[in-house]
Amino acid sequence: MDPAPQDPQKQATGSPWSFRIATIEGIPIRLHITFLLFLTYIAFVGQNRGGLIWPLFVIAVFACVLLHELGHALAAKKYDVHTRDITLYPIGGIAMLEGRPTAKQELVIAIAGPLVNVVIAVALGVGLYFSKGTISISSELKEATFLPTLFMANVTLALFNLIPAFPMDGGRVLRSILALNMPEVKATQIAAFVGQSLAIVLFVYALFSGQVVLALVAFFVFLGAGQELAGSVTRSLLEGHKASDAMQSRFRTIESGATMEMAAEMLLAGSQYHFPVTVGDEIVGTLSRTGIAQGLSQGGPSAYVAGYMQRGIKTTDPDVPLERIAEAVTDKEDPSPVLVMEEGRLIGIITQDNLSEFIMLENARRSSGRPASA
Ligand SMILES: [Zn+2]
Structure with a gap:
């Protein structure tokens, strides 16, 4: 359905490789097919390492990822920015926003996601502190370490997303803070430059320490910054036209x-x-x-x-x-x-x-x- 009758009318959206599992506040929640494959893989591998606890942990983490995306979506809703859908991939979630928020609105929307993980981490941390007096982190996942590990996962989610590089939320936070005092394109240029510089440092570090996954992440961060910049330049050229x-x-x-x-x-x-x-x-x-x-x-x-x-x-x-x-x-x-x-x-x-x-x-x-x- 169209949020406003004036919008270009579109048909059903979403990747053909994903399917809707729920609708929250009018926002379709979709699961990408690769996510199910990933879950099956974890369940298969986990058989020898504590049975169901690994798949359960993955589901718990992705519930936190979904809450993170809902944080973005509900903050956006406050400003009448509509969320087309939220899709969960094995690498994380993406909330597709329609329309363009102002710099101040983007700041609130971008920070709302990581804030959700901070809130979950604080809640878990306080609960664990008062129940046991300590937060023991163990590399081995079992019943006793389930919640402490989930606590760490939320701390990691918040920190990782606040890295000031596109396509992470931190990149948007940086851009929107800059855009409060300068044109959007200029702000995006600076934010993209910071993001790409970080990506290069991360890539070199990953190469020397032999971490292939990290090198790939750095590569995508580099590409993401370039795309964001191109999109911003295009938007600025379209601005004010009908x-x-x-x-x-x-x-x-x-x-x-x-x-x-x-x-x-x-x-x-x-x-x-x-x-x-x-x-x-x-x-x-x-x-x-x-x-x-x-x-x-x-x-x-x-x-x-x-x-x-x-x-x-x-x-x-x-x-x-x-x-x-x-x-x-x-x-x-x-x-x-x-x-x-x-x-x-x-x-x-x-x-x-x-x-x-x-x-x-x-x-x-x-x-x-x-x-x-x-
Ligand atoms: Zn986010």
């Missing part, structure tokens, strides 16, 4: 009863790669360049458009901020264009190519020092 600024306003539509031969002719005649498909006045789907090629090869030139179009459309109002459109257009699972509707009439289409062109031109305008048209 759907109608980037839409293709001269376009052609095709009838669902038309043939592939006609679609192929239309494709060659212009530079349009996506065609809204109509039945009378109604738009029922879109036909892409790939769809036309597929239709020609599988169904032949006389096959109907209806059989090879993408059913279901993403629509938007012309005034919706371009940043939101970008999210819908660059959706990996549904790369179909966003259709711009005004009073029930199709007035434009926005494809990934449109958006790339818009970003390229906006970048050129800004580097020339002239103010961008709004």
Whole structure:
């Protein structure tokens, strides 16, 4: 369901390799298939080392990871930033937020996750202190060391996530603190630089100490910082613009009863790669360049458009901020264009190519020092 009727309307989301296990506060909680494989592996290995205690421990840790992600999601909800879903992977959880919080909001949202682990650790720590007087940490996991080890896991989760490098929460905390006093792009540049420098130090250390997993983590941290920076630059270029600024306003539509031969002719005649498909006045789907090629090869030139179009459309109002459109257009699972509707009439289409062109031109305008048209 859409959080707001103005948003580009999207269909069901989530990776096809994950499935929903619960819904909390309207947020779908998903489990990635690799997580189940991981759990099975732990159960299998754990058979010789204390039976069920290892799988139970993994489940307990991931319950804490889920609470961490819910911390982010509920903090975001306070600011009307919607969480599309929370997915649990063997390496941790990811809460997919929709929309863009301000610097101050991002600070609260980013810190809310690790704070949950601090709260759990304090609760466990206090409980253990008063029940035994000591917190004994042992490398061997058994009933007596279960809770102390869970305590340590939460301390580790809080500290690890506060490392000031993207994609960890600490990277966001650093960026949002910087962004309170400077433009977002500049803040992201500095935060990305700090993150990548840390990643290089970590990578060199991992190499010399022979820790392969740590080297991989460092590598992904390095990539994560670069992605965050690219995303931030793009966002800043889209800022202040609306759907109608980037839409293709001269376009052609095709009838669902038309043939592939006609679609192929239309494709060659212009530079349009996506065609809204109509039945009378109604738009029922879109036909892409790939769809036309597929239709020609599988169904032949006389096959109907209806059989090879993408059913279901993403629509938007012309005034919706371009940043939101970008999210819908660059959706990996549904790369179909966003259709711009005004009073029930199709007035434009926005494809990934449109958006790339818009970003390229906006970048050129800004580097020339002239103010961008709004
Ligand atoms: Zn987090």
